Amino acid sequence: MVRRFPDFVLEFVGDGATRASCEGLAVQLGVAKNCIFTGFLSHPEVLSRMAGAWATIVPSRNEAFGLVNIESMALGVPVIGSNTGGTAEIIRDGEDGLLFPPGDHHSLASCMLKLIDNKELRAGMSKERPSSVFGKI
Numbered sequence: 001m002v003r004r005f006p007d008f009v010l011e012f013v014g015d016g017a018t019r020a021s022c023e024g025l026a027v028q029l030g031v032a033k034n035c036i037f038t039g040f041l042s043h044p045e046v047l048s049r050m051a052g053a054w055a056t057i058v059p060s061r062n063e064a065f066g067l068v069n070i071e072s073m074a075l076g077v078p079v080i081g082s083n084t085g086g087t088a089e090i091i092r093d094g095e096d097g098l099l100f101p102p103g104d105h106h107s108l109a110s111c112m113l114k115l116i117d118n119k120e121l122r123a124g125m126s127k128e129r130p131s132s133v134f135g136k137i
Helices: 019-028 043-051 067-074 085-090 105-117 119-127
Strands: 010-013 035-039 056-058 079-082 097-100
Touching: 010 043, 019 035, 043 067, 056 067, 067 079, 067 085, 079 085, 079 105, 097 105, 105 119
Parallel strands: 010 035, 056 079, 079 097
Antiparallel strands: none
16 A cells, blocks of 8 residues: 555554554564554543544444444545444445445455545545434534
């Protein structure tokens, strides 16, 4: 993806047990300059950054509910998420986001490329908000 989009930046928000290994992997793969690891951010700062994003990526292998999905969609930002649990119940594949099989990094990359390559698709997904989740917005 970086070869096709050298200015592409992926921001990882939050801290956790795997942060150091993810940072090391970015260096190992030669994409560290395209990755920002923010660490912990306040909730308002997370929402502000999310609102300026082209997509929110939620690659969880298990997701009970996924508040981040709803927050992203409420901000008009498409979600790329694992087709599992709460994420699969919230995201309408192809309408307000894209779903991929849990753990399938090739499918995740394909979803990312699909949104990066198609500004109209992103714009359309940004307008779609399921009323059953949000009510009146």
